[in-house]
Amino acid sequence: MTKSSNTDDSAHQLWNFFASVKLSVVILLSLAMTSIIGTIIPQNESPMLYHQKFSEGLFKLFNTLDIFDMYHSWWFRFLLCMLTVNIIVCSINRLSSTWKIIFPKKPSFNINRFRKAKNRQQWSAAGSVEQVKDVTSPWLSKRFNRFTVESSENGYLLFGEKNRWTRLGIYAVHLSIILMIAGGMVGSLFGFDGFVNIPEGESVDSILRRNNQPEVKLNFKIKCDDFDLTLYESGLPKEYRSSLSLIRNDQIIIQKNIIVNDPLRFEGINIFQSSYGKIPSTETIPVNKFTVTITEKASGLIYNKKAAIETPIEMPGNSGTLVVVDFRRSIPYHGIDMPNAFLCRMDNRNGEPEHFIIPADSPRFDVMRKGDFIISINNVEFKDVVPEIQYYTGLQVTKDPGVPIVYVGFLFMIIGCYVTFFMFHQKLCIEISTDRGKTAVTVSGISEKNKPGMNAIIRRLSKQLQKLT
Amino acid sequence: MTSSEIFSIITFVYGLATLLYVFSWIFKKPLPGKIATAVTIVAVLGNLTGIILRWIESYQMGIGHAPLSNLYESLIFFAMTIALTHLFIEYRYKLRFVGMVASPIPLLAMAYASLPKVNDAIQPLIPALQSNWLITHVMTCFVGYAAFAIAFGISIMFLLKPSEGGAPSGIVSRIPDFDILDDLTHQMVMFGFLFLSIGIITGAVWANQAWGRYWGWDPKETWSLITWLIYASLLHARLMRDWKGKKIAVLSCVGFLAVIFTYFGVNLLPGLHSYQ
Ligand code: HEM
Numbered sequence A: 001m002t003k004s005s006n007t008d009d010s011a012h013q014l015w016n017f018f019a020s021v022k023l024s025v026v027i028l029l030s031l032a033m034t035s036i037i038g039t040i041i042p043q044n045e046s047p048m049l050y051h052q053k054f055s056e057g058l059f060k061l062f063n064t065l066d067i068f069d070m071y072h073s074w075w076f077r078f079l080l081c082m083l084t085v086n087i088i089v090c091s092i093n094r095l096s097s098t099w100k101i102i103f104p105k106k107p108s109f110n111i112n113r114f115r116k117a118k119n120r121q122q123w124s125a126a127g128s129v130e131q132v133k134d135v136t137s138p139w140l141s142k143r144f145n146r147f148t149v150e151s152s153e154n155g156y157l158l159f160g161e162k163n164r165w166t167r168l169g170i171y172a173v174h175l176s177i178i179l180m181i182a183g184g185m186v187g188s189l190f191g192f193d194g195f196v197n198i199p200e201g202e203s204v205d206s207i208l209r210r211n212n213q214p215e216v217k218l219n220f221k222i223k224c225d226d227f228d229l230t231l232y233e234s235g236l237p238k239e240y241r242s243s244l245s246l247i248r249n250d251q252i253i254i255q256k257n258i259i260v261n262d263p264l265r266f267e268g269i270n271i272f273q274s275s276y277g278k279i280p281s282t283e284t285i286p287v288n289k290f291t292v293t294i295t296e297k298a299s300g301l302i303y304n305k306k307a308a309i310e311t312p313i314e315m316p317g318n319s320g321t322l323v324v325v326d327f328r329r330s331i332p333y334h335g336i337d338m339p340n341a342f343l344c345r346m347d348n349r350n351g352e353p354e355h356f357i358i359p360a361d362s363p364r365f366d367v368m369r370k371g372d373f374i375i376s377i378n379n380v381e382f383k384d385v386v387p388e389i390q391y392y393t394g395l396q397v398t399k400d401p402g403v404p405i406v407y408v409g410f411l412f413m414i415i416g417c418y419v420t421f422f423m424f425h426q427k428l429c430i431e432i433s434t435d436r437g438k439t440a441v442t443v444s445g446i447s448e449k450n451k452p453g454m455n456a457i458i459r460r461l462s463k464q465l466q467k468l469t
Numbered sequence B: 001m002t003s004s005e006i007f008s009i010i011t012f013v014y015g016l017a018t019l020l021y022v023f024s025w026i027f028k029k030p031l032p033g034k035i036a037t038a039v040t041i042v043a044v045l046g047n048l049t050g051i052i053l054r055w056i057e058s059y060q061m062g063i064g065h066a067p068l069s070n071l072y073e074s075l076i077f078f079a080m081t082i083a084l085t086h087l088f089i090e091y092r093y094k095l096r097f098v099g100m101v102a103s104p105i106p107l108l109a110m111a112y113a114s115l116p117k118v119n120d121a122i123q124p125l126i127p128a129l130q131s132n133w134l135i136t137h138v139m140t141c142f143v144g145y146a147a148f149a150i151a152f153g154i155s156i157m158f159l160l161k162p163s164e165g166g167a168p169s170g171i172v173s174r175i176p177d178f179d180i181l182d183d184l185t186h187q188m189v190m191f192g193f194l195f196l197s198i199g200i201i202t203g204a205v206w207a208n209q210a211w212g213r214y215w216g217w218d219p220k221e222t223w224s225l226i227t228w229l230i231y232a233s234l235l236h237a238r239l240m241r242d243w244k245g246k247k248i249a250v251l252s253c254v255g256f257l258a259v260i261f262t263y264f265g266v267n268l269l270p271g272l273h274s275y276q
Helices: A003-019 A021-040 A047-053 A056-064 A067-072 A074-102 A111-116 A129-143 A164-190 A365-369 A403-422 A451-468 B003-026 B030-060 B071-093 B098-102 B104-113 B133-160 B178-211 B219-237 B246-263
Strands: A121-125 A146-152 A155-162 A192-199 A203-209 A216-231 A237-248 A251-258 A264-266 A269-279 A290-296 A302-307 A320-333 A336-348 A354-359 A373-378 A390-399 A426-435 A438-446
Touching (some): A074 A164, A111 A438, A129 A146, A216 A390, A237 A264, A320 A354, A354 A365, B003 B030, B003 B098, B030 B098, B133 B246
Antiparallel strands (some): A121 A438, A146 A155, A155 A426, A237 A251, A269 A390, A336 A354
């Protein structure tokens, strides 16, 4: 044996290995079983969470096997690769014989196969052989797109055939799988899937991605002009709506309101309404400035100091600092609502900070505290703005040039499955012969794919033909 | 009458149909079988009326949407598709025995829907579900599930039937031939496979419309893919000579377990699809 025939041999073996349906069953079941893992172990969470959940050893094992992102792991991709090769090799292997069946050089019917068919139906007709042939021929040629009449020893053989092309259906199904896998690959190589939060009125031009992948820079700005949230009476969200403008070179190129099922698509980039949130307002304090009046009890001296929220005020005689922490429109105080009050904190040199409240423009209120100083707050300048709740809109921004390929795959899958499952290649033979003075009609049909279906067709056909003859 | 009242009556009608099918099977009488078919037709019509009424009721409440948005509504739709599919098989293949295995399933679905833990209120649609794809997606998925459910019932019969040569005894002997069972399982799996494929595809197109990705490995998506892969293996296993009959029946049962998990079990896992 020469070396080349050896390699030929192993190449041949490899080819046969990949052409086998057994392999495809193994791969399909492996994909099904391994896919379960990712539905039990949450995917793409932070490593912290996994550390908490799993022991050190288990974490290391899972991490090396990419279990935490298993659908993008090398071994899952390897299985998909095997599936692709399996389908391609298998299809090539069978295509030539299928092709010969669909486009035969010389169409021929083998009468012996029809005579052996189990679904044969036979009856004797009234007319002569010629008459029966003339009645059934036009009827049959209408129903079958290939129709031939041959004469036999004692009569005629009528052959009909249709739906030969449906044998291609299964290639459409298998091609669709390849298209989907290819489309998915194009998407992950040339697309991205990111998100961005934009406060109302602001704009961004770069998109964050998951899993610490680098940011994506857009060649336009996304501006959120407005965000609206509507609720049902029950308080469930009814609609999230963002008014977006895309801006390039300071010019608005496109404007659209997007809601959850209605995204904005522009130059291959899709912007989806995904979530929303409230921005903690920095403007909860509706006052700007006020005067703090400190009266020293011992000396009766009065100090007036201009102040603002959160700016420390030195107390006289180095005795500590006073901070006005916050302002409230109303504070419950001993069972009543006290309007316009300030929350204060006194940090003494030593000891615990002291917390108390001072209502605006009430010079005698602090006497009750029995401290060394009496504090009051006057000349409050209210800023007359009611702070509006500000929202940010959460947008998902994606680009996936693989989508058209995948969609063509979807179409092929549906059409291919329909054709393969519910249409089939049918061959039919009507034998008309004289049998001891009578005319005998025999109908039989062959279908490789769908024998019960063919049987039903023969039964129906022969009933109709019996009426005709 | 309200839709919920109709549904509770229908539950009993499905129960009656099941009883009649069992009766006709055990006593080998064709008449109760014929009545059972008629009762099932009544149940399906009632079921459909209930669904339409619930649709109208939702509009009267000002939150109009197709009644396919929560577990309760899906169970009721599921019951109807199964009953319809099995009527279709009866008509098409003239096989009444299918009623034996198929008719308890709508009964179970309706009974489960009436448990107190299943919320039967008409709820407004959350933004993610406000799409025309909802109807196509849910309907095609459930037609697929219904076909798989019936394939499952037939496979169980296949596994219960004593193998050839064994002494036929009792009602088990009345199970039709292996060939018929095998062929019917195959027909149902093909039917289910086509519809599950369309269901997954419409789901993917919808997800791409709503969230910008056609596939996200969410647990429900993944489990529907697992189901689909199991049935794809079944279709291929039939092409191998040594994988006939029993092994196919077992695969069909495994496939249906995956369907059940996709439908109910996934609610135990986190994700977008979980019905409350
Ligand atoms: C997810 C992947 C696949 C899907 C969804 C799929 C789907 C199908 C379907 C629906 C059928 C028709 C079965 C029937 O007529 O009952 C079929 C047949 C077939 N498949 Fe696949 N298939 C896949 C992968 C493969 C692979 C990897 C191979 C490689 C060997 C393969 C080889 C075949 C063969 C040889 C047939 C029979 C064709 C015929 O009857 O002429 N399939 N496939």
